[in-house]
Amino acid sequence: MPLTSLGFDLGKTGNTVVTVIQGENFKLRCSHIQSLSSIAPSQAEEMLKLNCAIYSPDIVVLESNGPGYVFIDYLVKNSSNTNLPIMSVDTGNPVPDDLELELWDEIKLTSRDFLNIRALMYWITRLVFRDKRMSLYKEDPELFAQLSKMGWEFDENKKDKIKIESKRKMRQKFYQSELGPISTGRSPDKADSFCLAVLGYAILHMEHAVSSRPALPDIEAVIEPPIGFDGFFPIGRAGIEWE
């Protein structure tokens, strides 16, 4: 079943970026990327609703760090639309302990590998590009520059956990680099939005995998939500945190 995920990022540099990713069995297509030079909640909400009306996403992933927190608060207090499948994620949080994400060709990711959710979502993005499972509706030099300049390392304290470069370091890198006007002094908002959409798809994929398992005959069928994910919340009520 085709699934649609929408990543929505509000950056500290004043940009709002939405990314739409659609796919089935982790064969993904980025159908749309849109940037707005504003993080005003009313404008961001308009942009969000418009994209939801066009693409009817199964999930909308919002980063709850920084300006995203303000926007979520705004949505909860002001939005009249109560049906958007929004999930807020604090990407600085650790990955839920019992997470096991099966991708393709027996690639399995677990919480043991990653320092936080940010590392997880970038790593999934890495794998879909590496294994040729992502197609883009158009060439986007800014997105390419942001994604490919992202660095990673093993965490100094927890040696076996993958850690992604901080946004502050990324901004410095863009500022100091010779990448030209497309990225100079910018934070990786497009890359973040893109990876949030990929994370959203991965969550849908987990949920779908769980719900499509055949029920055991002697046990009452109970469809569990994916690990660390409690379901959608309608705007107007408190947002959930993925933790």
Added chain:
Amino acid sequence: MLMLFTGDIILCCACEAGLWRVRYDSYPDPVTIWKELIPLNADVPTPNGPPKDIFDRKTFLPGCPFCNEVVVTATNDILTLQRGKVPLISPAWFQWAI
């Protein structure tokens, strides 16, 4: 020691994409291997601009024209790279996505 033959394609350990083709048969060593390689995919845009002519990089240790900062070295029979310099997402992978 690893023997490279003309026409062999070397996978950059960082990019995991075939970027270099061996120009002449050679026994590579960390100092001279890059002289024997020419970059492939020269028309693929990278965030760093067009792939640099590898022969313009004589003052540098061999680095992948796409990754730029990644240092590729040849040991007895494998190509290795400096840990921690591996890009998360290789620019070369984008050519498959568009």
